[in-house]
Amino acid sequence: MGLAYRILALTDDPSVFDPFLKGLRDESFDPLLILPETPPPQGEGFSAAFEQLITESRYDLILYDSRWGVPFLEKVVKTWKECKRDCPILAVQKEEDLDEAVCLMNTGAHDVIPLQASARFLPALEREIDSATNRSERRNATNETQRLYRVLFESMGVASALCDRELTILLVNSEFCQLTQHNKEELERQKSIFRLFSDEEDMQKVAGYIEEVNSDHPHPPVKVETSITSKQGFVRNVVLTIAFISGTSDLILSFVDVSRERLMQQRLQTSEERFFRVFHEIEDxxxxxxxxxxxxxxVNQAFLTGLYYALDEVVGKDLNELEVFARPEKLEQSIKEVEEIGTLRDMELDMRNRSGEHRTYRWSIQQVGLDGEFFLLWIGRDITERKMYEPQLLQSEKLKSVGTLAGGIAHDFNNILSVILGYVDMGFDKTAPDSPIGRYLSEIQHAGERARELIKQILTFSQGEEGKSVRVSPGRVVKETLRFISSAKPETVTLKTNIFSTGSVLIDPVRLQQVIMNLCTNAFHAMEGLDGVLEINVGPVSIHAVSEEARSFLREGAYAEIEISDTGTGMAPEVRERIFEPFYTTKKVGSGTGLGLSVVHGIITEAGGKILVDSNPGKGTVFWIYLPAIDNKETGTNNGENINNR
Amino acid sequence: MARILIIDDDEQVRRMFELMLQDAGYEVDTAKDGVEGMQIFEKDSYDVVILDIIMPEQEGIETFRKMRSVQKNVKVIAVSGGGKAGPESYLPMAKSFGARFTFEKPVDRKELLNAVHALVEEG
Known part of the structure; x- marks a missing residue:
C-alpha cells in the first residue's frame, strides 16, 4: 500500500482528474479524492458545508477544475489564508488557455495543466512532492530552532508570553507564571492575555499599539507601563515590552515587575512633597x-516673599554677589565663623529687599554634611518690626513693673495717711478752726487729701483699682467731659469740637473721662497766657486710614478715633519720648504728680487701644486715641452727628 | 460701756483708732495681727471688731472666718489700705463674709464713728 494522499477535488466532474490520479498511483501514492457533496454556490459566499469542507480538513493537494473560474479560486485561497491553511493547488484546464492560466497562477494556483498535457502532471506532482519534502525538512529544522528558542525563552529571566496578534497566549515562561501566579495550563486555558490587565484603558492602549504595527515590516519593540492583576488579586506595576516577530503575526510580550520601584518612588515623592510644603509654608x-x-x-517662599525676589534670581547665585545682604563683610565673617565652629546662632544681619528697604534678619546658620560635601543651612527671622518696637515694649514692661511697685507701696501709704488724717480730725475737736493751730491742721488735712488722691492714681495705675468696662459712645463721654472742663478753660483758648458717631467702645467711662480731662488740662497748661485753640475731634476710622505708626500697633478692624490738639508750647522730641513714663513731669515740683499721662496710657492700652502723640515746640501737640469699635464694622459711612446710640 | 476690738498690723493706725474710739467713749482692746486678735477675741466678748483685711501672718479674711466660727453674729467693720489686688477686690469679699461696714483707708472719722455707734446701738 502506497502513501495516503488526501486530495480535495474541486470539480463537478471528477473524471477530469482521472489521468492525474493514475499518475499518482503509478508513483505508489494512495490518492483519496474528496469531493464536495453539493456543488458550491457561485454567488458571494460559500455555504457552511463547503466552507467546513475546505477549512476543517488537512489536504495534501487540491485539484481545481478551471471551469469553476478565477474568482472562485480567489475566494478559496482567501478563505484558506484566513484560517492559515496551506497546500499545493494544481488547476486543470479542459482546454488550454494561457491567459486564464496566468490569472489562475496569480490567484494562487501552483501550476495550471491542460488535460491534453497530462504528461506535465507527473513532473509537476514530483515538484510538489519535493517541495513538500523540503517543507518537511524545513519544518524539522524549524523544530530544532524552535527548541532552541524555547530554551532561550524559558531561561531569559523576564516574565514573557508569546502571543498571536489577537493576544491569544501561545506560550509562557515560568517567570510569567510566577508574576501572574497562574500555572501554564491555566494561562493557556485563559487564552487572552488581556484578562490580566488591571486597567481597561491600558488594555486598549496595548491593543492600539499592536494594531498600528504591520507584521510584515520589522518594527522596534514598544514599551508601555501598565499594571496587571495576579490570580490572588495583587496589582503589579509592570513595564511591558511588545516585540513584534517580523514576518509572522506573533508577538513576544515581556513584563518587568516594577511594583517595588514604583512604591519606593511614590513614598519618596510623598515624603518629598511633604518636605516641600513644610519648607515653603514655614514663615521663617x-x-x-x-x-x-x-x-x-x-530657598523657601518666606525668603523670596520677605525680600521681594523671584526664585531664579536667587537660586544658583553666590550670596556675596546677591545684593540682599547689605553688609557683605559681615556676611563673609559669619560664614567664616560657621566654617570654624560649625554653627552660628542669632546672628543679626542687615538685609536689603528689592526695593532697597533695609530689614534686620536674625539668622541661625549651621553646617550640614551631605554625601561628603558640606552645606550651610540658614534659618532666619525678620526682626525688623520687633527691633523697631523694642523700646516701646521695654517701656510697657517698665510701666508694668512700676505699677506693681506702686501698688505695693500704696497700702503702706494709706496706713500712714490714715494716721495723719485721723489725728488731724481728732485735733479739730480740740481746737477752734480759726485758731492758728486749727489753720495748721487744715493745711495738714489738705496735704493729706492730696496725698490720698495721688495714692488713688497709683492704684489705678497698678491696675489694683480696675473700673468696669462697659459699652460707651466716646463722643458722648467727650461731650460730658467738656461740660466739666469748660470752667477750667482759660479765656484766651477757643474750643472747637467735631463729634461724629463712632459706634461703641468697651471701656470704663469714668476712666475715659479721666483721660480726656487729663489731656485737656495739659493742653490748657500748654496754652497758658497764649491765644490758642483746643480742638477735639471724634470719629470712626478704619485701620487702613490710620497712620502707619498706629497701624503697626493695632489689629485689623474699625476704631473710634479721639484727636485732641492744642496750639500751645509743644514739646521737644526728648520730652515727647518720655511723657508716658510714670513720674516723668515737666511741671514745677509740687504742681504735678507725673502720673497723669502714664495713667492715660495705661487706661487706653488696657481697653485694647493705642495713644499716640506728635508735637512741635512752639506749634503745639496732638494726641490720637484709638479705641476698638465693637459694633460698627463699617466705618466712615456715617458722618452725621449721632451720639445717642448707646 | 461698749467694747471694741481693733485688729491692725500698723501700730500707728492701731493707736490712732484706739484714741479715736476712746475719745468717743468706748472701751478698746487692740491686736497687732490676726493670731493675736483671735486669742483676745476668744477670751472676751466685743460689741464691734474693727478688722484690717490685708495683714501679714493671718490675713483678715481668714481671721474673720475664725471669729465667725467662735461667735456667729460677730459685728465686723472691715478696713483696707488697698494695694496688692486693691481694696475693691478685698472689701467686697469681706462684705460677702458678713462684714457690716467696709471702709477704705484713710478712713473718715465721722463715718467710722457713725458705723460703730450704729452697731453698738443694735445691741
Whole structure:
C-alpha cells in the first residue's frame, strides 16, 4: 500500500482528474479524492458545508477544475489564508488557455495543466512532492530552532508570553507564571492575555499599539507601563515590552515587575512633597547654600516673599554677589565663623529687599554634611518690626513693673495717711478752726487729701483699682467731659469740637473721662497766657486710614478715633519720648504728680487701644486715641452727628 | 460701756483708732495681727471688731472666718489700705463674709464713728 494522499477535488466532474490520479498511483501514492457533496454556490459566499469542507480538513493537494473560474479560486485561497491553511493547488484546464492560466497562477494556483498535457502532471506532482519534502525538512529544522528558542525563552529571566496578534497566549515562561501566579495550563486555558490587565484603558492602549504595527515590516519593540492583576488579586506595576516577530503575526510580550520601584518612588515623592510644603509654608526664611562659595541651592517662599525676589534670581547665585545682604563683610565673617565652629546662632544681619528697604534678619546658620560635601543651612527671622518696637515694649514692661511697685507701696501709704488724717480730725475737736493751730491742721488735712488722691492714681495705675468696662459712645463721654472742663478753660483758648458717631467702645467711662480731662488740662497748661485753640475731634476710622505708626500697633478692624490738639508750647522730641513714663513731669515740683499721662496710657492700652502723640515746640501737640469699635464694622459711612446710640 | 476690738498690723493706725474710739467713749482692746486678735477675741466678748483685711501672718479674711466660727453674729467693720489686688477686690469679699461696714483707708472719722455707734446701738 502506497502513501495516503488526501486530495480535495474541486470539480463537478471528477473524471477530469482521472489521468492525474493514475499518475499518482503509478508513483505508489494512495490518492483519496474528496469531493464536495453539493456543488458550491457561485454567488458571494460559500455555504457552511463547503466552507467546513475546505477549512476543517488537512489536504495534501487540491485539484481545481478551471471551469469553476478565477474568482472562485480567489475566494478559496482567501478563505484558506484566513484560517492559515496551506497546500499545493494544481488547476486543470479542459482546454488550454494561457491567459486564464496566468490569472489562475496569480490567484494562487501552483501550476495550471491542460488535460491534453497530462504528461506535465507527473513532473509537476514530483515538484510538489519535493517541495513538500523540503517543507518537511524545513519544518524539522524549524523544530530544532524552535527548541532552541524555547530554551532561550524559558531561561531569559523576564516574565514573557508569546502571543498571536489577537493576544491569544501561545506560550509562557515560568517567570510569567510566577508574576501572574497562574500555572501554564491555566494561562493557556485563559487564552487572552488581556484578562490580566488591571486597567481597561491600558488594555486598549496595548491593543492600539499592536494594531498600528504591520507584521510584515520589522518594527522596534514598544514599551508601555501598565499594571496587571495576579490570580490572588495583587496589582503589579509592570513595564511591558511588545516585540513584534517580523514576518509572522506573533508577538513576544515581556513584563518587568516594577511594583517595588514604583512604591519606593511614590513614598519618596510623598515624603518629598511633604518636605516641600513644610519648607515653603514655614514663615521663617530658609536657605541652603554651598559652604564656599556660598552658592544658593534651595530657598523657601518666606525668603523670596520677605525680600521681594523671584526664585531664579536667587537660586544658583553666590550670596556675596546677591545684593540682599547689605553688609557683605559681615556676611563673609559669619560664614567664616560657621566654617570654624560649625554653627552660628542669632546672628543679626542687615538685609536689603528689592526695593532697597533695609530689614534686620536674625539668622541661625549651621553646617550640614551631605554625601561628603558640606552645606550651610540658614534659618532666619525678620526682626525688623520687633527691633523697631523694642523700646516701646521695654517701656510697657517698665510701666508694668512700676505699677506693681506702686501698688505695693500704696497700702503702706494709706496706713500712714490714715494716721495723719485721723489725728488731724481728732485735733479739730480740740481746737477752734480759726485758731492758728486749727489753720495748721487744715493745711495738714489738705496735704493729706492730696496725698490720698495721688495714692488713688497709683492704684489705678497698678491696675489694683480696675473700673468696669462697659459699652460707651466716646463722643458722648467727650461731650460730658467738656461740660466739666469748660470752667477750667482759660479765656484766651477757643474750643472747637467735631463729634461724629463712632459706634461703641468697651471701656470704663469714668476712666475715659479721666483721660480726656487729663489731656485737656495739659493742653490748657500748654496754652497758658497764649491765644490758642483746643480742638477735639471724634470719629470712626478704619485701620487702613490710620497712620502707619498706629497701624503697626493695632489689629485689623474699625476704631473710634479721639484727636485732641492744642496750639500751645509743644514739646521737644526728648520730652515727647518720655511723657508716658510714670513720674516723668515737666511741671514745677509740687504742681504735678507725673502720673497723669502714664495713667492715660495705661487706661487706653488696657481697653485694647493705642495713644499716640506728635508735637512741635512752639506749634503745639496732638494726641490720637484709638479705641476698638465693637459694633460698627463699617466705618466712615456715617458722618452725621449721632451720639445717642448707646 | 461698749467694747471694741481693733485688729491692725500698723501700730500707728492701731493707736490712732484706739484714741479715736476712746475719745468717743468706748472701751478698746487692740491686736497687732490676726493670731493675736483671735486669742483676745476668744477670751472676751466685743460689741464691734474693727478688722484690717490685708495683714501679714493671718490675713483678715481668714481671721474673720475664725471669729465667725467662735461667735456667729460677730459685728465686723472691715478696713483696707488697698494695694496688692486693691481694696475693691478685698472689701467686697469681706462684705460677702458678713462684714457690716467696709471702709477704705484713710478712713473718715465721722463715718467710722457713725458705723460703730450704729452697731453698738443694735445691741
Amino acid at each position: 526664611p530658609i536657605l541652603i547654600t554651598r559652604a564656599a562659595p556660598p552658592v544658593v541651592l534651595e
